[in-house]
Amino acid sequence: xxxxxxxxxxxxxxxxxxxxxxxxxxxxxxxxxxxxxxxxxxxxxxxxxxxxxxxxxxxxxxxxxxxxxxxxxxxxxxxxxxxxxxxxxxxxxxxxxxxxxxxxxxxxxxxxxxxxxxxxxxxxxxxxxxxxxxxxxxxxxxxxxxxxxxxxxxxxxxxxxxxxxxxxxxxxxxxxxxxxxxxxxxxxxxxxxxxxxxxxxxxxxxxxxxxxxxxxxxxxxxxxxxxxxxxxxxxxxxxxxxxxxxxxxxxxxxxxxxxxxxxxxxxxxxxxxxxxxxxxxxxxxxxxxxxxxxxxxxxxxxxxxxxxxxxxxxxxxxxxxxxxxxxxxx
Amino acid sequence: xxxxxxxxxxxxxxxxxxxxxxxxxxxxxxxxxxxxxxxxxxxxxxxxxxxxxxxxxxxxxxxxxxxxxxxxxxxxxxxxxxxxxxxxxxxxxxxxxxxxxxxxxxxxxxxxxxxxxxxxxxxxxxxxxxxxxxxxxxxxxxxxxxxxxxxxxxxxxxxxxxxxxxxxxxxxxxxxxxxxxxxxxxxxxxxxxxxxxxxxxxxxxxxxxxxxxxxxxxxxxxxxxxxxxxxxxxxxxxxxxxxxxxxxxxxxxxxxxxxxxxxxxxxxxxxxxxxxxxxxxxxxx
Numbered sequence: 001x002x003x004x005x006x007x008x009x010x011x012x013x014x015x016x017x018x019x020x021x022x023x024x025x026x027x028x029x030x031x032x033x034x035x036x037x038x039x040x041x042x043x044x045x046x047x048x049x050x051x052x053x054x055x056x057x058x059x060x061x062x063x064x065x066x067x068x069x070x071x072x073x074x075x076x077x078x079x080x081x082x083x084x085x086x087x088x089x090x091x092x093x094x095x096x097x098x099x100x101x102x103x104x105x106x107x108x109x110x111x112x113x114x115x116x117x118x119x120x121x122x123x124x125x126x127x128x129x130x131x132x133x134x135x136x137x138x139x140x141x142x143x144x145x146x147x148x149x150x151x152x153x154x155x156x157x158x159x160x161x162x163x164x165x166x167x168x169x170x171x172x173x174x175x176x177x178x179x180x181x182x183x184x185x186x187x188x189x190x191x192x193x194x195x196x197x198x199x200x201x202x203x204x205x206x207x208x209x210x211x212x213x214x215x216x217x218x219x220x221x222x223x224x225x226x227x228x229x230x231x232x233x234x235x236x237x238x239x240x241x242x243x244x245x246x247x248x249x250x251x252x253x254x255x256x257x258x259x260x261x262x263x264x265x266x267x268x269x270x271x272x273x274x275x276x277x278x279x280x281x282x283x284x285x286x287x288x289x290x291x292x293x294x295x296x297x298x299x300x301x302x303x304x305x306x307x308x309x310x311x312x313x314x315x316x317x318x319x320x321x322x323x324x325x326x327x328x329x330x
Numbered sequence: 331x332x333x334x335x336x337x338x339x340x341x342x343x344x345x346x347x348x349x350x351x352x353x354x355x356x357x358x359x360x361x362x363x364x365x366x367x368x369x370x371x372x373x374x375x376x377x378x379x380x381x382x383x384x385x386x387x388x389x390x391x392x393x394x395x396x397x398x399x400x401x402x403x404x405x406x407x408x409x410x411x412x413x414x415x416x417x418x419x420x421x422x423x424x425x426x427x428x429x430x431x432x433x434x435x436x437x438x439x440x441x442x443x444x445x446x447x448x449x450x451x452x453x454x455x456x457x458x459x460x461x462x463x464x465x466x467x468x469x470x471x472x473x474x475x476x477x478x479x480x481x482x483x484x485x486x487x488x489x490x491x492x493x494x495x496x497x498x499x500x501x502x503x504x505x506x507x508x509x510x511x512x513x514x515x516x517x518x519x520x521x522x523x524x525x526x527x528x529x530x531x532x533x534x535x536x537x538x539x540x541x542x543x544x545x546x547x548x549x550x551x552x553x554x555x556x557x558x559x560x561x562x563x564x565x566x567x568x569x570x571x572x573x574x575x576x577x578x579x580x581x582x583x584x585x586x587x588x589x590x591x592x593x594x595x596x597x598x599x600x601x602x603x604x605x606x607x608x609x610x611x612x613x614x615x
Contacts (some may be wrong), residue, residue, distance in 0.1 A: 048568055051459070111355040147574075223347045278450045307446065309446065
């Protein structure tokens with residue numbers, strides 16, 4: 001083979017590595033081919049992503065021309081009349097995601113504090129392993145458990161309890177059938193917990209030990225050290241984990257579709273059924289019979305794409321620098 | 331309030347708050363145990379041989395299985411791996427070994443961006459790219475959608491594990507006069523092999539349960555799907571359809587399918603993580 005033969009000469013001739021002869025030699029050694037192959041693959045990723053944006057944009061031209069910005073502020077979604085307004089879906093997506101954050105952030109950050117500050121390393125690793133396995137459970141299985149286990153529990157216990165205590169507020173008024181914005185938010189909360197715990201824990205573990213020692217030496221209790229020194233030090237990374245979780249929650253499809261009730265309406269009550277962007281795409285895409293309908297759904301997809309890009313960008317900006325991102329947990 | 335009182339209050343707050351962080355952890359861990367346990371019991375109880383060997387029975391008839399969905403899922407995942415892993419792996423090699431500053435930054439940035447795209451949007455993309463053009467659903471379109479989802483993780487895990495390979499190995503190989511590509515193929519990549527394989531396994535586990543991108547790409551099918559050009563059943567989509575259907579027998583099959591899917595995912599996940607822990611490369615986790 002030429003490779004074996006050319007290898008020593010190439011080593012000798014490395015210094016004047018320019019010009020046509022060097023190029024020919026490098027071509028023979030395979031280096032240019034390898035470089036072209038890997039660079040091409042990298043470029044392909046750029047091309048595919050550009051194509052993704054282009055397809056979404058081109059295939060949502062009809063509703064953009066017909067409705068313009070009204071698409072986002074009207075709430076009539078009527079396929080028979082050819083009227084498409086995205087407001088109920090935007091509302092449902094935002095409310096369920098915020099509700100999930102309200103539940104998951106305190107729990108998740110609490111658990112992250114325990115795992116990084118209190119638990120012995122071996123226990124911490126074991127529990128983190130378990131919690132990260134939760135992240136591996138597919139969305140559709142959360143949906144399955146949501147429908148058959150969590151929703152009956154919410155319907156029989158949590159719903160009546162909320163109505164009895166907080167029924168005076170518009171948030172918890174009206175009839176309650178189980179499928180609701182509330183149920184969707186709770187299922188979402190369970191789904192995003194692993195991300196908050198695992199990223200926050202990494203960020204907390206990255207806080208230098210002398211920060212803790214300094215605070216303890218000044219006479220602070222363990223909690224004061226954690227809450228007033230360690231957590232503020234890791235603040236940016238924790239915010240990052242929250243944004244990361246938010247981006248997940250916004251785009252989450254299956255579990256939400258299965259428990260939210262799929263009613264395109266805006267109700268103040270969390271006990272009423274709602275709808276989310278991802279859910280309406282999942283439900284209606286194959287049923288959409290004419291172009292304007294399909295393209296309205298694709299425009300919703302574009303909105304979801306833009307939302308998650310922005311939130312993810314913020315998350316990465318915040319987490320970068322405080323800790324190395326772990327591909328395995330994200 | 332005296333100093334001693336204040337100290338008492340501080341100690342009390344300390345105790346209460348530290349305990350509540352423990353409670354948070356226990357709560358989350360117990361949710362996991364509950365989900366696993368419930369699926370295990372409920373799924374295993376509804377599992378039988380017919381589930382793996384038979385086609386779905388017509389609506390209303392009891393029995394039958396999801397053999398076509400299992401094969402469908404396997405086909406989709408195989409196509410996805412064939413698309414996602416090579417592109418992602420080579421892209422990762424580029425970032426770790428070749429990357430020039432500006433272009434590599436763009437590739438890394440876009441890869442992260444692609445990783446954050448919701449799976450349903452990837453489904454739309456595969457739909458407009460293939461299904462809308464050939465005018466029918468297909469296994470191929472589903473495989474492409476899932477394959478796209480595999481690319482970003484493949485890129486980043488390959489890059490990470492290649493970066494963990496000590497530079498001395500590269501220098502040693504190059505100093506012997508080996509061309510760069512041979513140094514990579516015979517020294518650097520083999521050194522990172524365990525990590526890269528782990529990354530691929532975790533990647534596969536992550537996408538195996540994806541449902542949203544399949545809804546309007548590979549769609550569903552109550553019969554066998556020959557070749558790659560026809561719509562096909564898949565386990566995740568069947569779980570979704572069966573869970574929402576009004577028949578008890580379908581609910582039971584949905585639990586069984588959920589059990590099989592989750593066992594597959596957890597098995598890959600746990601074995602990948604043990605492989606990584608044993609090979610002591612130290613990267614990732």
